[in-house]
Amino acid sequence: MTTIEDVARLAGLSRTTVSRVINNHPYVSKTKKKLVLEAMEELGYVPNSAARSLRNQRTGVIAVFIPRVMNPFFSQLIEILEMAASEKEYQLIVCQTLYSKTKELAYLNLLKTRQVDGVIMTSMSNSWEIIQPFLDYGPIVLCNEYEDQATVPMIYIDQYEAGYLATKHLIDQGHEKIAYCCGRYASNVAAAREKGFKKALQDARLPFLEEYAFRTAFQCSDGKQVFEKIQYMEEKPTAIFTGSDELAAGIIAEAKKSGWSIPEDLAVIGFDNQKITELMDPMITTVHQPLEEMGNKTLSVMMEKIHSKNYARKEIHQFYIDLIVRESTVSRNLISL
Amino acid sequence: MTTIEDVARLAGLSRTTVSRVINNHPYVSKTKKKLVLEAMEELGYVPNSAARSLRNQRTGVIAVFIPRVMNPFFSQLIEILEMAASEKEYQLIVCQTLYSKTKELAYLNLLKTRQVDGVIMTSMSNSWEIIQPFLDYGPIVLCNEYEDQATVPMIYIDQYEAGYLATKHLIDQGHEKIAYCCGRYASNVAAAREKGFKKALQDARLPFLEEYAFRTAFQCSDGKQVFEKIQYMEEKPTAIFTGSDELAAGIIAEAKKSGWSIPEDLAVIGFDNQKITELMDPMITTVHQPLEEMGNKTLSVMMEKIHSKNYARKEIHQFYIDLIVRESTVSRNLISL
DNA sequence: TTGAAAGCGCTAACAG
DNA sequence: CTGTTAGCGCTTTCAA
Numbered sequence: 124m125t126t127i128e129d130v131a132r133l134a135g136l137s138r139t140t141v142s143r144v145i146n147n148h149p150y151v152s153k154t155k156k157k158l159v160l161e162a163m164e165e166l167g168y169v170p171n172s173a174a175r176s177l178r179n180q181r182t183g184v185i186a187v188f189i190p191r192v193m194n195p196f197f198s199q200l201i202e203i204l205e206m207a208a209s210e211k212e213y214q215l216i217v218c219q220t221l222y223s224k225t226k227e228l229a230y231l232n233l234l235k236t237r238q239v240d241g242v243i244m245t246s247m248s249n250s251w252e253i254i255q256p257f258l259d260y261g262p263i264v265l266c267n268e269y270e271d272q273a274t275v276p277m278i279y280i281d282q283y284e285a286g287y288l289a290t291k292h293l294i295d296q297g298h299e300k301i302a303y304c305c306g307r308y309a310s311n312v313a314a315a316r317e318k319g320f321k322k323a324l325q326d327a328r329l330p331f332l333e334e335y336a337f338r339t340a341f342q343c344s345d346g347k348q349v350f351e352k353i354q355y356m357e358e359k360p361t362a363i364f365t366g367s368d369e370l371a372a373g374i375i376a377e378a379k380k381s382g383w384s385i386p387e388d389l390a391v392i393g394f395d396n397q398k399i400t401e402l403m404d405p406m407i408t409t410v411h412q413p414l415e416e417m418g419n420k421t422l423s424v425m426m427e428k429i430h431s432k433n434y435a436r437k438e439i440h441q442f443y444i445d446l447i448v449r450e451s452t453v454s455r456n457l458i459s460l
Numbered sequence: 461m462t463t464i465e466d467v468a469r470l471a472g473l474s475r476t477t478v479s480r481v482i483n484n485h486p487y488v489s490k491t492k493k494k495l496v497l498e499a500m501e502e503l504g505y506v507p508n509s510a511a512r513s514l515r516n517q518r519t520g521v522i523a524v525f526i527p528r529v530m531n532p533f534f535s536q537l538i539e540i541l542e543m544a545a546s547e548k549e550y551q552l553i554v555c556q557t558l559y560s561k562t563k564e565l566a567y568l569n570l571l572k573t574r575q576v577d578g579v580i581m582t583s584m585s586n587s588w589e590i591i592q593p594f595l596d597y598g599p600i601v602l603c604n605e606y607e608d609q610a611t612v613p614m615i616y617i618d619q620y621e622a623g624y625l626a627t628k629h630l631i632d633q634g635h636e637k638i639a640y641c642c643g644r645y646a647s648n649v650a651a652a653r654e655k656g657f658k659k660a661l662q663d664a665r666l667p668f669l670e671e672y673a674f675r676t677a678f679q680c681s682d683g684k685q686v687f688e689k690i691q692y693m694e695e696k697p698t699a700i701f702t703g704s705d706e707l708a709a710g711i712i713a714e715a716k717k718s719g720w721s722i723p724e725d726l727a728v729i730g731f732d733n734q735k736i737t738e739l740m741d742p743m744i745t746t747v748h749q750p751l752e753e754m755g756n757k758t759l760s761v762m763m764e765k766i767h768s769k770n771y772a773r774k775e776i777h778q779f780y781i782d783l784i785v786r787e788s789t790v791s792r793n794l795i796s797l
Numbered sequence: 798t799t800g801a802a803a804g805c806g807c808t809a810a811c812a813g
Numbered sequence: 814c815t816g817t818t819a820g821c822g823c824t825t826t827c828a829a
Contacts, residue, residue, distance in 0.1 A: 124574075124822090126821095126822055126823085127822065127823065127824095128822080136799080136800085137799070137800045137801075138800085138801095138822090138823080138824090139799070139800055139801080139824080139825080140798090140799065140800075142823070142824055142825085143798095143799090143824095145823095145824095146824080150798055150799085151798075151799085152798060152799090155798085155799080167572075169569060169572040169573050170573060170822080170823070171514070171573060171574050171821085171822050171823070172573040172574060172575040173510050173513035173514040173519065173574060173575075173821085173822080173823095174514050174805090174821070174822035174823040174824090175822080175823060175824080176510035176513070176514075176805095176823095177508070177510040177511050177514050177805050177806065177807090177821090177822080177823075178804085178805055178822080178823045178824050178825085179805090179823085179824075180805075182510065183575075184553070191539060192529075192535050192536075192538045192539035192542060193532075193535055193536055193539045195530075195532070195535075198529050198530055198532075198535040198538075199529075199530055201529045201535075201554065202528060202529040202530045202556065205529060205554055205555075205556050206556065209556070209563075214553045214555075214570070214575070215553065215554055216521070216551045216552065216553055216554075217538065217542055217552055217553075217554050218542075218551075219539065219542050219543065219546070226546075232506060233551070235504075235506040236506050236507060236508060236509040237461075237508050237509055237510060238509040238510075238520075238551070343735050343739065369735070372739045373739065375739075376738070376739045376740075376741065379741055398680055398706070399736065399739065401713070402680065402709045402710065402712075402713045402736065402740065403713075403739065403740075404713065404716055404741055461806090463805095463806055463807085464806065464807065464808095465806080465807095473815080473816085474815065474816045474817080475806090475807080475808085475816090475817095476808080476809085476815070476816060476817080477814090477815060477816075479807070479808055479809085480808095480814095480815090482807095482808095483808080486814095487814055487815085488814070488815085489814060489815090492814085492815080507806080507807075508805085508806050508807075510805085510806080510807095511805070511806035511807040511808090511821090512806080512807060512808085513807095513821095514805090514806080514807075514821050514822065514823090515806080515807045515808050515809090515820085515821055516807085516808075516821090517821075
């Protein structure tokens with residue numbers, strides 16, 4: 124391994140001068156600078172990052188906590204965050220929590236061991252009291268997650284509004300029996316959505332029925348099970364609000380296999396505006412989140428926190444959503460009228 | 461920040477002894493060990509990883525190069541690799557190359573700067589001559605990528621066989637005009653697939669038509685364009701081999717919008733056996749790769765390489781595929797006969 | 798404008 | 814079984 128010492132020797136200068144050149148410090152004469160650059164080039168020298176981290180107390184690495192990479196919502200978020208990080212010369216470590224408190228805690232140690240400069244949490248499995256102490260070691264930023272007590276920056280959409288608008292859309296189509304189907308993963312997120320859902324029903328003087336609520340569904344295959352339950356109900360819902368597009372797709376695929384027409388027999392609304400919404404037949408009505416903006420904001424807030432050294436301050440960055448109406452909630456017959 | 465020194469002082473011992481306890485060295489008396497553990501506990505001590513990396517010349521981090529996180533094939537690979545790494549107490553840095561030579565090279569510097577212990581490449585944009593020199597700095601393992609000249613371990617499926625079997629399946633359904641549609645991303649991978657495709661045609665005494673070959677399609681939206689081209693052909697193909705399920709889904713969705721029946725008007729075969737194959741209507745026939753086994757193998761080979769220090773040796777780990785026949789290639793009418 | 802020297806936190810000879 | 818000491822590769826005072 125070639126070190127700064129080797130470069131210095133070859134250039135006939137001191138380590139200090141070489142270091143100055145590497146870090147673009149002023150007060151290095153053009154002549155010496157050239158000498159150093161040539162020596163670096165000749166030796167193919169690259170500074171050792173462990174040594175720099177140790178000395179500078181900064182790693183250039185950020186950890187991103189996500190439940191699962193395969194969930195398209197989260198992989199999209201990773202994609203966006205990676206690009207944003209890359210621009211700032213930061214690396215991203217992916218940490219899959221699998222919704223496990225233990226795994227989440229284990230990964231939080233990356234902050235303690237100073238292996239990363241900061242942590243971005245896109246979901247939170249432990250309570251805030253458990254997480255809070257880690258703030259002593261570095262910044263934590265929540266993206267797509269909300270926690271009232273948390274004293275950190277939070278970047279998210281108004282889930283209450285999203286739940287409300289999506290439900291209102293179903294009501295506007297004439298539905299009165301609307302099921303609710305949302306994953307457990309996003310504790311506060313799901314809670315806010317459900318509040319919005321209920322408020323919309325309430326405003327329309329419709330009752331909220333507990334038997335229409337499915338709160339443990341969060342991937343495609345769960346959609347299948349949800350549909351089976353619905354299928355055998357006496358009083359079937361005519362519409363369903365879901366927490367993700369995969370879920371919606373799963374329900375639609377299953378319903379079609381049983382000969383149901385979507386949206387005539389069951390209107391389905393998704394969430395996240397993933398690619399799949401346009402591939403399904405019918406195409407899925409959904410809620411679009413400005414993920415790119417959110418991801419970029421998250422990263423810039425993180426950069427700021429890393430430099431400010433003031434980690435424990437609540438900060439809210441709220442984004443707004445769009446309802447994207449497609450075929451899974453509006454009968455094609457009606458459209459053509 | 462609490463250091464090993466603080467722990468030593470509190471325990472009334474030397475740094476060495478504390479270090480021995482941390483690293484589970486033998487020859488530490490039970491009494492002192494307990495003392496150290498108590499002190500560590502009391503101070504909430506965790507060893508600084510930059511210092512350890514510098515001292516031990518190992519980081520506990522592996523870089524994974526992928527073209528894009530959003531591509532479900534690659535995000536699945538990341539998911540599997542992350543889990544495997546996590547078991548070995550390794551962290552994963554995601555590097556999106558976006559098929560860019562420059563980005564790929566930039567990320568390869570992670571090896572030079574010793575920021576990672578090894579690199580897993582799931583696609584390769586630069587030629588092997590360019591990559592080779594980086595082997596001086598650490599191990600590189602190819603997963604899902606193949607390069608004849610490369611002197612490193614390679615974990616992949618027999619793409620030739622996959623191309624052959626998939627095409628043969630279409631021929632067996634009576635098709636004689638079969639289009640070929642595959643992404644550019646996997647240079648050698650795509651080449652091998654195409655060879656298999658051509659061999660199957662040849663064995664059936666069918667001609668390979670250049671106008672039926674689309675080699676720049678690699679995501680869902682490209683499927684749309686491919687279909688449009690097909691739609692306006694004089695002599696339309698009756699079947700199409702695609703390089704990914706998203707592509708297949710894109711083509712199917714578009715074809716259906718134009719009133720085509722799948723597979724009656726156009727049989728479509730996908731690749732990768734992603735979730736979407738079961739959600740589409742019709743469900744997509746596809747090629748299943750044993751990704752989990754491949755991912756685990758990749759990681760264990762990487763671990764071995766990291767320890768062996770002998771990086772430049774070719775090693776082939778080939779896996780086998782399964783053809784999964786669903787509705788997009790076999791007419792439902794025929795099935796019910 | 799340049800260099801000598803201290804030290805980031807840790808581990809491993811080596812000596813006892 | 815335990816401690817002293819050197820040094821991993823780098824940056825940054827401080828002094829010249």
